């Protein structure tokens with residue numbers, strides 16, 4: 001992140017800007033890098049020394065040590081050590097417009113706060129990691145590696161399949177109101193507990209006769225491939241819906257039936273859907289009674 005105009009509250013009535021500064025320092029004992037970042041308010045007249053001083057205060061760093069401010073430009077991985085009298089705000093105003101707004105550090109254009117050694121050279125931490133990251137970035141820029149993707153609509157495409165990555169991906173998508181994610185031909189649904197406007201006839205039409213995975217994951221896509229597989233192969237199809245209590249199985253069944261009846265009727269105002277949905281609870285009871293096993297509560301069936 002870089003700079004954000006903060007109105008005219010700066011020194012001497014000048015426009016003030018927020019500079020985002022990422023410390024790249026090693027703590028003396030563990031040599032683990034310091035992670036926090038800070039936001040410093042500066043004007044065009046603020047020098048690098050002023051900004052470093054504010055960052056030291058904000059990050060509660062050891063003021064007896066010497067620090068440098070390094071401007072990082074993503075393009076080409078350029079890094080520039082600022083002189084004590086340079087104006088960091090002036091540097092930022094030369095960045096592309098989009099880079100001047102707040103953005104994640106991985107999008108480039110930011111400041112690093114690094115420590116100087118006694119001889120004036122910069123004390124680099126995690127050189128290996130940094131050069132690895134720079135090398136990867138350059139390979140991406142040259143098109144030799146795929147661009148890192150923000151989220152994956154199919155969990156099978158995760159670069160590293162770990163529980164943490166999987167949950168992170170589901171959460172990232174959920175926060176963008178993308179409640180459905182594929183895992184191959186399996187559809188994972190995260191219960192939003194609120195109505196989302198993604199179940200109207202427009203969506204039935206959009207997913208009709210489309211290959212699974214071509215469009216954004218959706219329960220209608222599953223209904224559609226099942227319906228057309230039945231028509232093509234003349235074989236009964238089965239959709240298994242599983243999840244803990246309250247996860248949205250009944251709701252998903254209703255959406256599936258809604259889509260299946262719409263596809264079979266080619267009209268959306270049919271009474272068939274209401275009849276099938278109305279029969280659901282009765283079918284569930286019959287199913288549970290005919291399967292007198294311990295898991296009866298967890299099982300239900302609906303034949304259309």
Ligand SMILES: Nc1ncnc2c1ncn2[C@@H]1O[C@H](COP(=O)(O)OP(=O)(O)OP(=O)(O)O)[C@@H](O)[C@H]1O
Pocket residue numbers: 191192193194195196243244245246247248249250251252
């Ligand atoms: N896709 C969805 N969109 C909006 N709300 C949903 C969705 N799925 C589930 N819900 C909400 O979650 C509630 C619980 O869902 P549902 O009754 O389908 O769970 P269930 O898995 O069938 O539970 P149980 O196993 O206890 O019968 C619903 O009443 C509904 O409010």
